Amino acid sequence: MQRTDKHSIITSEYAVYFNTLAFQALNEHLKKIAYSKIFILVDENTKRHCLPLFFQAVSGSKSMQIIEIVSGEANKNISTCLNVWNTLSDFDADRKSLLINLGGGVITDLGGFVASTFKRGIKFINIPSTLLAMVDASVGGKTGVDLGALKNQIGVINQPEMVLIVTDFLSTLEPRQLQSGFAEMLKHGLILDPQYWKILNKVSDFNGLDESIHKSVQIKNHVVMKDPTELNLRKVLNFGHTLGHAIESYFLDSESHELLLHGEAIAIGMVMEAYLSYKLTGLPENELTEITTSFVGRYGKVEFLNDDIKQILSLLKFDKKNSHGNINFVLLETIGSPKIDVRVPENLLVEAFAYYAEQ
Amino acid sequence: MQRTDKHSIITSEYAVYFNTLAFQALNEHLKKIAYSKIFILVDENTKRHCLPLFFQAVSGSKSMQIIEIVSGEANKNISTCLNVWNTLSDFDADRKSLLINLGGGVITDLGGFVASTFKRGIKFINIPSTLLAMVDASVGGKTGVDLGALKNQIGVINQPEMVLIVTDFLSTLEPRQLQSGFAEMLKHGLILDPQYWKILNKVSDFNGLDESIHKSVQIKNHVVMKDPTELNLRKVLNFGHTLGHAIESYFLDSESHELLLHGEAIAIGMVMEAYLSYKLTGLPENELTEITTSFVGRYGKVEFLNDDIKQILSLLKFDKKNSHGNINFVLLETIGSPKIDVRVPENLLVEAFAYYAEQ
Known part of the structure; x- marks a missing residue:
C-alpha cells in the first residue's frame, strides 16, 4: 500500500x-x-x-x-x-x-x-x-x-x-471497523463538499485512503477551528448523529441487540435525517434516494421493533444538542448545504423509522 | 452588624x-x-x-x-x-x-x-x-x-x-469556621500587602469584616487575572499550602486524628514555611517571630508524632505544585514579598516541624 x-x-x-x-x-x-x-x-x-x-x-x-x-x-x-x-x-x-x-x-x-x-x-x-x-x-x-x-x-x-x-x-x-470510520467521511462530503461525497461513493476497497483521510481531517479541522465550542457552524458535524447517537446508545445498553459500531449507527441516522431533510428543508427527492442507496448498500439494514423505536425516541431528549426540551436537528437543504437548529415534530421521527424500514 | x-x-x-x-x-x-x-x-x-x-x-x-x-x-x-x-x-x-x-x-x-x-x-x-x-x-x-x-x-x-x-x-x-477562613485572609496580607497583614492582626471579633473581605477578594482576583493557569504569579497564593495541604490530607484520612479545617492546616503550614523562608530566602527573624506568634496565638497548636511527620512528608510529593519529583515552595523574602519555585531539602522540612513543636 x-x-x-x-x-x-x-x-x-x-x-x-x-x-x-x-x-x-x-x-x-x-x-x-x-x-x-x-x-x-x-x-x-x-x-x-x-x-x-x-x-x-x-x-x-x-x-x-x-x-x-x-x-x-x-x-x-x-x-x-x-x-x-x-x-x-x-x-x-x-x-x-x-x-x-x-x-x-x-x-x-x-x-x-x-x-x-x-x-x-x-x-x-x-x-x-x-x-x-x-x-x-x-x-x-x-x-x-x-x-x-x-x-x-x-x-x-x-x-x-x-x-x-x-x-x-x-x-x-477489521473491514467492519474501516467501514464504520468511513461513515464519518461520507458525512463530511454530505455536509460540506458534494464533490468529495461523489469521490467517496466510488471507493470500494480501503487501500490508498490517505488522500481522503487528509481531506476529511481538513474539513473537520476547518469547522472546529471556526467554532470550537459548537455555538453554530460546528453543529453541522452532528448530521446523522441526533438519531444515530440515540440508536447507538440504545443498542449498547440493550442485551437483546448485537452491538452497532458508531459509524453503523450514524449511517442509519443519516438515512433517517436525510428523510427529515426531504420533508422539512427541501432536500431534493433524487438526493434523498442517492443518500439512502449509498448507506443501505454499504451498511445493510437493521430491524427496529415498535418498542425499540419508542425507547430510542425517549433517549433522544438526553442528547447534548437539545436544549429547552426541543429536539434540534442538523438537516440538509441539498448535499453540501446543511441547516442547523431545525425542530422536528415527533410524528416525523416515527415516519423516518418507517421510511428506513421500507428500504 | x-x-x-x-x-x-x-x-x-x-x-x-x-x-x-x-x-x-x-x-x-x-x-x-x-x-x-x-x-x-x-x-x-x-x-x-x-x-x-x-x-x-x-x-x-x-x-x-x-x-x-x-x-x-x-x-x-x-x-x-x-x-x-x-x-x-x-x-x-x-x-x-x-x-x-x-x-x-x-x-x-x-x-x-x-x-x-x-x-x-x-x-x-x-x-x-x-x-x-x-x-x-x-x-x-x-x-x-x-x-x-x-x-x-x-x-x-x-x-x-x-x-x-x-x-x-x-x-x-461557627466561630471556628470563621477563623479558618480568616487564615486565607492573613495569607493575602503576608504575600502581597504588609499593611493589610497589620490591620488583620488587630481583628479580634468577626463583625464588620466586610471591608477586609472586599480587600481579600481584590488581592486574590488581581493575582488570578494576571495568571489564571498558575504559570507564575498565581503560585504565590500557595504560600503555606504545600505543607498545609499535606497536613490537611493526612488528618482527613487518619482515623486517630480529629479533623483539621483547611484554614487551621494552612495556618500550621504558614508557620513552617515562614521558618523555611527564614532559613532559605532571608525572611528576617523578627518577621518569622511575628508570623509564628500571630498564627499560634490565633489557632493554637497541633501535636505531630514522628510517624505523622513521616507520612505527611510522603504525601507531599503528590502535591499538584510539584514537578519532576522536586518539592517546590513559595517562600517569603519579607512580609509582602514572596518568592516562587524554591526547592527545599528534605532535612529542612523535618526541622520545620521541630521549629513548630518548640513554640
Missing part, C-alpha cells in the same frame, strides 16, 4: 501530522519539551498491534509508562477514568507530565478527558489507531466519557498538543 | 458582587439570560441556613431544582460528582441550563467541576456561604475534587458567570 505524507495541518492551537512526518514531529517535540514523565494509554488491541510500531518510531531513550485499559465503548466511563487517574497518581505523574493516547475513539476521548482534568490539566497527544478516530474523534478537542447509556455526557473541550495520523495502523483493523 | 455594599469587582471573565448588589445582579442576569433550567446545589447546612434568604432575594417566578449533597470534605469526590451528574441528567438539564453553587468550598469546587464537565460545560454561579469560600475558593476558577487522600487532584480551571458575596450568610457560621 502506497503511503502519502500529506502536508501537515497546523493551526494556532495544535497540529496534525501525517505518516512519516508524524513520528518526526513527535520526536522533535519530545526533544524540545522536558516532560517530567511520559505515559502512554493503550487497550489490549493497540498494545499488541500498535505499540511495537510506536516504540520503533520513537527515537531516543525516553522511558514511558504504559497504562492499559480494556477496549470497548462499555468501558468509556468514569470508573475507567478513576483507574487511570489513580495509576497516574501512583506513578507520580505531575503537572509537567504528558499523556499519549494510542487507540481508537474510546482511548482518545477518555484519555483526553483524564489528561484535561488530572491536576487541573496535563498535556496530551492523540495517536488515533482506527479510521473513525483519525477522521473524527482525535481532531477537534472534544473529550469525554459516557454516563450510563448516555454518550459523552461528561467531558470538556480541550485541544491536544498534536495529533499524529499514521495510516499504517489501519492495516491491523 | 453594618453591611457595606462595596463596589463590585468586574473583570473581563466574571464579576464579583457584594451584598445587596449581589442579588440585584443575579436578578438582572436571570432576567437577561434565558436559561432552560436552573439548578441549585446545596448541602444540608446551606439548605437550612442559606436557601431561605436566597429564595427571598431572588425575584420573579423562576422555578429552580434543588440538588442536595452531604456536607464535608470527605464527600468532595468523584462519587458525589456522579450523583450530581446523574441528577442533572434525570431532571433533563441541557447545555443551556445553569448551576448555582450555594455553599462552602466543597460546594463551589465540586459544583464548578460538575458544571464544567456536564455535557462539556454548562454555566455556573458561585454563592459562597463561608468566609473561606468567599475569600478563596469561589474566586479564581479552580474547580475540582479529591482523589482518595489527595486534595483537588481532579479538576479544571473554569470561571463562573458571577460570584455573589453575601456577608449575611456569615452569621450562621
Whole structure:
C-alpha cells in the first residue's frame, strides 16, 4: 500500500501530522519539551498491534509508562477514568507530565478527558489507531466519557498538543471497523463538499485512503477551528448523529441487540435525517434516494421493533444538542448545504423509522 | 452588624458582587439570560441556613431544582460528582441550563467541576456561604475534587458567570469556621500587602469584616487575572499550602486524628514555611517571630508524632505544585514579598516541624 505524507495541518492551537512526518514531529517535540514523565494509554488491541510500531518510531531513550485499559465503548466511563487517574497518581505523574493516547475513539476521548482534568490539566497527544478516530474523534478537542447509556455526557473541550495520523495502523483493523470510520467521511462530503461525497461513493476497497483521510481531517479541522465550542457552524458535524447517537446508545445498553459500531449507527441516522431533510428543508427527492442507496448498500439494514423505536425516541431528549426540551436537528437543504437548529415534530421521527424500514 | 455594599469587582471573565448588589445582579442576569433550567446545589447546612434568604432575594417566578449533597470534605469526590451528574441528567438539564453553587468550598469546587464537565460545560454561579469560600475558593476558577487522600487532584480551571458575596450568610457560621477562613485572609496580607497583614492582626471579633473581605477578594482576583493557569504569579497564593495541604490530607484520612479545617492546616503550614523562608530566602527573624506568634496565638497548636511527620512528608510529593519529583515552595523574602519555585531539602522540612513543636 502506497503511503502519502500529506502536508501537515497546523493551526494556532495544535497540529496534525501525517505518516512519516508524524513520528518526526513527535520526536522533535519530545526533544524540545522536558516532560517530567511520559505515559502512554493503550487497550489490549493497540498494545499488541500498535505499540511495537510506536516504540520503533520513537527515537531516543525516553522511558514511558504504559497504562492499559480494556477496549470497548462499555468501558468509556468514569470508573475507567478513576483507574487511570489513580495509576497516574501512583506513578507520580505531575503537572509537567504528558499523556499519549494510542487507540481508537474510546482511548482518545477518555484519555483526553483524564489528561484535561488530572491536576487541573496535563498535556496530551492523540495517536488515533482506527479510521473513525483519525477522521473524527482525535481532531477537534472534544473529550469525554459516557454516563450510563448516555454518550459523552461528561467531558470538556480541550485541544491536544498534536495529533499524529499514521495510516499504517489501519492495516491491523477489521473491514467492519474501516467501514464504520468511513461513515464519518461520507458525512463530511454530505455536509460540506458534494464533490468529495461523489469521490467517496466510488471507493470500494480501503487501500490508498490517505488522500481522503487528509481531506476529511481538513474539513473537520476547518469547522472546529471556526467554532470550537459548537455555538453554530460546528453543529453541522452532528448530521446523522441526533438519531444515530440515540440508536447507538440504545443498542449498547440493550442485551437483546448485537452491538452497532458508531459509524453503523450514524449511517442509519443519516438515512433517517436525510428523510427529515426531504420533508422539512427541501432536500431534493433524487438526493434523498442517492443518500439512502449509498448507506443501505454499504451498511445493510437493521430491524427496529415498535418498542425499540419508542425507547430510542425517549433517549433522544438526553442528547447534548437539545436544549429547552426541543429536539434540534442538523438537516440538509441539498448535499453540501446543511441547516442547523431545525425542530422536528415527533410524528416525523416515527415516519423516518418507517421510511428506513421500507428500504 | 453594618453591611457595606462595596463596589463590585468586574473583570473581563466574571464579576464579583457584594451584598445587596449581589442579588440585584443575579436578578438582572436571570432576567437577561434565558436559561432552560436552573439548578441549585446545596448541602444540608446551606439548605437550612442559606436557601431561605436566597429564595427571598431572588425575584420573579423562576422555578429552580434543588440538588442536595452531604456536607464535608470527605464527600468532595468523584462519587458525589456522579450523583450530581446523574441528577442533572434525570431532571433533563441541557447545555443551556445553569448551576448555582450555594455553599462552602466543597460546594463551589465540586459544583464548578460538575458544571464544567456536564455535557462539556454548562454555566455556573458561585454563592459562597463561608468566609473561606468567599475569600478563596469561589474566586479564581479552580474547580475540582479529591482523589482518595489527595486534595483537588481532579479538576479544571473554569470561571463562573458571577460570584455573589453575601456577608449575611456569615452569621450562621461557627466561630471556628470563621477563623479558618480568616487564615486565607492573613495569607493575602503576608504575600502581597504588609499593611493589610497589620490591620488583620488587630481583628479580634468577626463583625464588620466586610471591608477586609472586599480587600481579600481584590488581592486574590488581581493575582488570578494576571495568571489564571498558575504559570507564575498565581503560585504565590500557595504560600503555606504545600505543607498545609499535606497536613490537611493526612488528618482527613487518619482515623486517630480529629479533623483539621483547611484554614487551621494552612495556618500550621504558614508557620513552617515562614521558618523555611527564614532559613532559605532571608525572611528576617523578627518577621518569622511575628508570623509564628500571630498564627499560634490565633489557632493554637497541633501535636505531630514522628510517624505523622513521616507520612505527611510522603504525601507531599503528590502535591499538584510539584514537578519532576522536586518539592517546590513559595517562600517569603519579607512580609509582602514572596518568592516562587524554591526547592527545599528534605532535612529542612523535618526541622520545620521541630521549629513548630518548640513554640
